[in-house]
Amino acid sequence: MKHLMAVLENPRRGGQIVLPRRLLELMFDSTPVKNDAQACVMILLRCCYDDEGGEGGLKMGEMYATVSGLSEELHWSKKRTLRLLGQLKRALxxxxxxxxxxxxxxxxxNYEETCRLRRREISPKSVGEALMSEREKADFDEFWRLYHQRARLTPHDRxxxxxxxxALTPExxxxxxERMEDYFYSLASMEHVRTGLNYLKYRSFMR
Incomplete structure (x- = not known):
């Protein structure tokens, strides 16, 4: 699973090839899904592949589904499907x-980068900001400022x-x-303080 996440997080490393969607769909018609990598390919195939207004107004990289429905398509248990979805969610x-x-x-x-459907480059920063409302951006900016001011770190990986x-819930x-100070006080030394990204990614405030 760790190797799979590394591949999905950096899909361009090692080169890419382009295959017809219908060819991949035919492959899955006769081949059962045996592992997480194949399941990820199936999920990618389910996603809308353009911005022309797919079913229900879907945009590129989006799909409507249920855990039960995905489990049936994969011929997996619901528990196994939830485990994979949880891994993908935690890996952002x-x-x-x-x-x-x-x-x-x-x-x-990172659907567009993974499937490489367009030649133009998309700024990761603009992608991140596009996912946030104005209120979310303001709240994030405030957190980002406070965290690095208190941790005395140079901001990275914004x-x-x-x-x-x-990926966090509003709560x-x-x-x-609110628990930022508690996290800092829990450290034996500020030399061990996490970056702002890892503080959020690993939910250090929940411990």
């Missing part, structure tokens, strides 16, 4: 938003931290700020 590769009682909106965060911020974002 997949975002899941509640839609209604019947389905959720899944967004593959756009990745934005992804980590959007967790409040705790990330």
């Amino acid at each position: 590769l997949l975002k899941m938003s509640y839609r209604n009682r019947e389905s959720s909106l899944f967004t593959w965060m 756009f990745l931290a934005m992804h980590a911020w959007t 967790e974002r409040v705790l990330a700020v």
